[in-house]
Amino acid sequence: MKYVSTRGQAPVLSFEEAMLSGLARDGGLYVPETVPQMSQADIRALHGLPYEEVAFRVMRPFVGDTFDDATFGDLIAKSYAQFGHAARAPLKQLGSGHFLCELFHGPTLAFKDFAMQLIGQLFEEALTRSGSRVTIVGATSGDTGSAAIEAFRGLDAVDVFILYPHGRVSEVQRRQMTTPVEENVHAVAIDGHFDDAQARLKDMFAHDDFRDGVRLAAVNSINWARVLAQVVYYFSAAVSLGAPERKVSFTVPTGNFGDIFAGYIAKGMGLPIDRLVIATNHNDILHRAVSTGNYTTGRVEPSISPSMDIQVSSNFERALFDAYDRDGNAVAQLMDELKSGGGFHVSQGALEALRDNFDSGRASEANTSATIAATHARTGELVCPHTAVGIKVAEEHRDRAVPMVTLATAHPAKFPDAVEAATGIRPPLPERMSDLMEREERITRAPNDLAALEEIIQERIRT
Numbered sequence: 001m002k003y004v005s006t007r008g009q010a011p012v013l014s015f016e017e018a019m020l021s022g023l024a025r026d027g028g029l030y031v032p033e034t035v036p037q038m039s040q041a042d043i044r045a046l047h048g049l050p051y052e053e054v055a056f057r058v059m060r061p062f063v064g065d066t067f068d069d070a071t072f073g074d075l076i077a078k079s080y081a082q083f084g085h086a087a088r089a090p091l092k093q094l095g096s097g098h099f100l101c102e103l104f105h106g107p108t109l110a111f112k113d114f115a116m117q118l119i120g121q122l123f124e125e126a127l128t129r130s131g132s133r134v135t136i137v138g139a140t141s142g143d144t145g146s147a148a149i150e151a152f153r154g155l156d157a158v159d160v161f162i163l164y165p166h167g168r169v170s171e172v173q174r175r176q177m178t179t180p181v182e183e184n185v186h187a188v189a190i191d192g193h194f195d196d197a198q199a200r201l202k203d204m205f206a207h208d209d210f211r212d213g214v215r216l217a218a219v220n221s222i223n224w225a226r227v228l229a230q231v232v233y234y235f236s237a238a239v240s241l242g243a244p245e246r247k248v249s250f251t252v253p254t255g256n257f258g259d260i261f262a263g264y265i266a267k268g269m270g271l272p273i274d275r276l277v278i279a280t281n282h283n284d285i286l287h288r289a290v291s292t293g294n295y296t297t298g299r300v301e302p303s304i305s306p307s308m309d310i311q312v313s314s315n316f317e318r319a320l321f322d323a324y325d326r327d328g329n330a331v332a333q334l335m336d337e338l339k340s341g342g343g344f345h346v347s348q349g350a351l352e353a354l355r356d357n358f359d360s361g362r363a364s365e366a367n368t369s370a371t372i373a374a375t376h377a378r379t380g381e382l383v384c385p386h387t388a389v390g391i392k393v394a395e396e397h398r399d400r401a402v403p404m405v406t407l408a409t410a411h412p413a414k415f416p417d418a419v420e421a422a423t424g425i426r427p428p429l430p431e432r433m434s435d436l437m438e439r440e441e442r443i444t445r446a447p448n449d450l451a452a453l454e455e456i457i458q459e460r461i462r463t
């Protein structure tokens with residue numbers, strides 16, 4: 001299995017190389033050269049299997065010879081052993097034909113744990129084997145950072161720096177990043193918003209001396225391995241609802257487009273997904289792009305679903321690559337326009353290709369609060385604000401003949417203020433985290449400045 005860059009100018013890599021390098025040398029994102037197929041019989045055979053076995057069968061063809069079967073199976077088993085639900089990604093019925101897929105039973109209470117726990121294991125195995133080390137730098141609007149710190153804390157071969165926007169993550173998210181005591185993890189609060197953090201991360205990858213000097217690695221969804229691990233729960237959910245005999249649709253609360261792109265890959269592998277619905281908050285660049293063809297960035301406005309306060313949505317580049325018939329030059333040109341002019345227009349042909357797979361909708365702040373309240377009143381469930389954005393958009397896009405699954409991307413206790421404001425109920429943290437608010441925090445403050453951030457990292461990495 002080989003991986004190619006969406007901008008067509010970087011070396012073609014193996015799974016291990018793509019995983020350890022993150023962003024391609026030409027600024028693009030790695031995607032598989034071809035998407036492996038699962039037949040109807042392969043999909044039918046997933047019925048009733050434990051999540052770990054589904055994960056093995058879905059991901060195995062993408063990994064090539066990087067890991068042998070026994071090792072890969074063991075790493076998957078270790079990755080999900082800490083999850084608080086036997087089904088790992090259980091389905092819960094919300095109403096007739098509408099289901100939630102609960103992705104928040106991992107150690108940091110958000111869907112990011114599905115991929116991060118796995119790539120923590122994969123990195124450790126690959127680095128131990130080669131005797132090398134890496135410096136991971138991540139950008140977060142809250143959940144990726146906490147999941148990465150949890151997955152990599154205490155590892156000898158890895159130093160981790162997480163850039164998060166100062167004052168723009170929830171207190172629970174911040175404390176999950178700032179209270180771990182291990183010396184190899186660092187939470188860095190930068191002035192600015194998530195897009196600034198992600199832009200500085202990409203600048204570091206474009207700065208070859210720094211990139212090579214610190215052996216820079218990425219754990220954001222620019223890393224293909226992150227997307228791959230997220231493909232699995234589309235299969236487990238669809239099979240539980242009758243695939244391959246029955247089609248299923250998914251609505252995905254979306255920011256950086258990684259999670260929904262994983263659904264697109266599942267569909268490309270043969271899973272009978274009817275519609276993939278992009279659900280955004282008022283930072284709605286993706287909804288505007290799919291409905292009008294204009295991908296134009298605006299100001300990132302804070303919201304009660306802060307993890308989706310994103311305007312420059314990295315993985316959209318992967319979808320564009322396919323929509324432009326895998327023409328890396330065309331994608332590179334669009335990304336140049338984005339950098340120089342803040343946006344681009346998607347060609348008619350590419351827009352039609354995108355619309356073949358994706359629908360989209362948006363939820364205002366009032367919609368989100370009202371959905372948290374209505375869902376609680378109707379079902380007794382407390383949902384996080386990101387999930388509420390998904391539920392609201394899903395209800396608008398449902399074809400009653402096809403089951404709809406909304407991805408429940410975080411636990412409501414990560415965003416207690418928004419949930420309490422909507423329902424009057426403050427969701428408690430699970431017992432194992434009950435002292436989170438008393439633990440001591442360790443925060444580095446930094447300007448939104450490449451040189452300053454690189455200096456902090458260079459001073460702190462262990463050699």
Ligand SMILES: Cc1ncc(COP(=O)(O)O)c(C=O)c1O
Nearest residue numbers: 143254255256257258259307409
């Ligand atoms: C809770 C939550 N929901 C949804 C999203 C959106 O996911 P993605 O960035 O993969 O689109 C994120 C992070 O981005 C998140 O943390």
Ligand SMILES: N[C@@H](CCOP(=O)(O)O)C(=O)O
Nearest residue numbers: 140141142143144220221256
């Ligand atoms: N919502 C994310 C933003 C980064 O997304 P990623 O999937 O590219 O890591 C977060 O919580 O940090």
